[in-house]
Amino acid sequence: MHRIATLDGHSLITPAAVNREVLSPANARSAEADRSMAEAEVALILNIAARQIQEQRAPAQIISRLISSLHDLREKTGALWRDLIPLVQNHPVAAYFHEDPFTRWSFEKPRGYSGDAHLIDFIYGHPSTADEIARATPLGKTLYGYTRQAPSAVAVRERRDLLTRYVDSVADERGTGTEILTVAAGHLREADRSAALHQGKIQRWVALDQDPQSVGSTVRDFQGTAVDAVDGSVRGLLTNAYSLGTFDLIYAAGLYDYLTDKVAVRLTQKCLSMLKPNGIFLFANFSTEVPDDGYMETIMNWTLLLRSHADMLNIVDASLEGERAERQIFFGENRNIVYATIKKPA
Ligand SMILES: C[S@@+](CC[C@H](N)C(=O)[O-])C[C@H]1O[C@@H](n2cnc3c(N)ncnc32)[C@H](O)[C@@H]1O
Structure with a gap:
C-alpha cells in the first residue's frame, strides 16, 4: 500500500x-x-x-x-x-592484449576520440598502418592476426565493399551527373576501388568529416578526382552551416553507432532533405549480434551503440513521420552490421 x-x-x-x-x-x-x-x-x-x-x-x-x-x-x-x-x-592482463597494435590504438585513442579513421585502417589492412604493425612485438603481430579476422572486422571490410557497389551502381544508373555525399567519410577507402570514380562517371563526391587529419588525408589521396573533402560535422549539417546542394546517394557508415536515436532521426531527416528525387540514403550500424562487444568495450575501450533490426526500423519510421518511401533494413553476411536504406520518391 x-x-x-x-x-x-x-x-x-x-x-x-x-x-x-x-x-x-x-x-x-x-x-x-x-x-x-x-x-x-x-x-x-x-x-x-x-x-x-x-x-x-x-x-x-x-x-x-x-x-x-x-x-x-x-x-x-x-x-x-x-x-x-x-x-x-x-x-594486469590488459597489457598482454594491448600488444596488438589495433587494440592499443583503440585503447589509447591518439586522435582523442574513439573510432577514428586510422583505427579502421587497421581493419582494412591499409598500408598506412604498416609502420605500427612492423614495430609490434611478435605477440602483438599474432594477436593482430586474430583481431583483424574477428567477425566485426570482417563485417567492416564487407561494409566498405558494399558502399563501393552502391556508389558504382547509382553512378551506372544515373550517368555522369552523379553526385554523392559521404557523411563521416574517414579516409573514404571505399572510393579506392570505385570503378565509377576512376572512369569519371561521378560529377561530385563530397566527403565530409569532422577530423581535419582525415580530411587532409582524403585531399591528398584523391587529388585531381571528383572527390571534394570537406571539414564538417553532423552538428554543422543539422544547423545548416554548409550549402552542399542535393545528391543522388548519401550514406553514413561508422557514424550512427555513436549517435543517440534522437540525433540519428534528425540527421536522417536532414539527409533525406538533401536527396534528389529517387535519391537513396543509406546508413549502417553495428548490430546487437556482435560477439566481441565485451572485448571492445573493455580491452579496446571502444563503446558503440549496437542496434537491432527493430531499432533501425524505428529510426527510419520516426524520420519519415508517416511519409511514404521505399525502405529496407538488411544485415551483412555475418549479421554484425545492419543497414537501412530509404529511397526518396520521384
Ligand atoms: C569509424 S570511422 C568511419 C570512417 C568511414 N566512414 C569508414 O567506413 O571507414 C568514423 C568517422 O566518423 C567521423 N565522425 C565522428 N563523429 C562525427 C561527427 N559528429 N561529424 C562528422 N564526422 C564524424 C570521425 O572523424 C571518423 O572519421
Missing part, C-alpha cells in the same frame, strides 16, 4: 523517493549480492587469462576464450556490466 501511495503518479517522484521504494533494504541486499557475484565472475575470467598467459598457451586460444567469456558476462550482467568495465581495464 505504501508503495502505491508514493509512486501513484500523483505524488512528487524524486530520485530519492524512487530509491527509497525500489532500493528497499531487501532489494539493496540482493543487488549487492548480484554485484559481488558479477565481480567474482569477472575476476575468474581474468585470472584464467592470466594463468593461460603464464602457461604460454597459444595467443589465439587465450584471446578467443577471453572474447567469448566477456561477451557472455556482458549479456548476463545487464546494467551491472558498465561497472565491471574498469575492473577489466585496470587488470
Whole structure:
C-alpha cells in the first residue's frame, strides 16, 4: 500500500523517493549480492587469462576464450556490466592484449576520440598502418592476426565493399551527373576501388568529416578526382552551416553507432532533405549480434551503440513521420552490421 501511495503518479517522484521504494533494504541486499557475484565472475575470467598467459598457451586460444567469456558476462550482467568495465581495464592482463597494435590504438585513442579513421585502417589492412604493425612485438603481430579476422572486422571490410557497389551502381544508373555525399567519410577507402570514380562517371563526391587529419588525408589521396573533402560535422549539417546542394546517394557508415536515436532521426531527416528525387540514403550500424562487444568495450575501450533490426526500423519510421518511401533494413553476411536504406520518391 505504501508503495502505491508514493509512486501513484500523483505524488512528487524524486530520485530519492524512487530509491527509497525500489532500493528497499531487501532489494539493496540482493543487488549487492548480484554485484559481488558479477565481480567474482569477472575476476575468474581474468585470472584464467592470466594463468593461460603464464602457461604460454597459444595467443589465439587465450584471446578467443577471453572474447567469448566477456561477451557472455556482458549479456548476463545487464546494467551491472558498465561497472565491471574498469575492473577489466585496470587488470594486469590488459597489457598482454594491448600488444596488438589495433587494440592499443583503440585503447589509447591518439586522435582523442574513439573510432577514428586510422583505427579502421587497421581493419582494412591499409598500408598506412604498416609502420605500427612492423614495430609490434611478435605477440602483438599474432594477436593482430586474430583481431583483424574477428567477425566485426570482417563485417567492416564487407561494409566498405558494399558502399563501393552502391556508389558504382547509382553512378551506372544515373550517368555522369552523379553526385554523392559521404557523411563521416574517414579516409573514404571505399572510393579506392570505385570503378565509377576512376572512369569519371561521378560529377561530385563530397566527403565530409569532422577530423581535419582525415580530411587532409582524403585531399591528398584523391587529388585531381571528383572527390571534394570537406571539414564538417553532423552538428554543422543539422544547423545548416554548409550549402552542399542535393545528391543522388548519401550514406553514413561508422557514424550512427555513436549517435543517440534522437540525433540519428534528425540527421536522417536532414539527409533525406538533401536527396534528389529517387535519391537513396543509406546508413549502417553495428548490430546487437556482435560477439566481441565485451572485448571492445573493455580491452579496446571502444563503446558503440549496437542496434537491432527493430531499432533501425524505428529510426527510419520516426524520420519519415508517416511519409511514404521505399525502405529496407538488411544485415551483412555475418549479421554484425545492419543497414537501412530509404529511397526518396520521384
Ligand atoms: C569509424 S570511422 C568511419 C570512417 C568511414 N566512414 C569508414 O567506413 O571507414 C568514423 C568517422 O566518423 C567521423 N565522425 C565522428 N563523429 C562525427 C561527427 N559528429 N561529424 C562528422 N564526422 C564524424 C570521425 O572523424 C571518423 O572519421
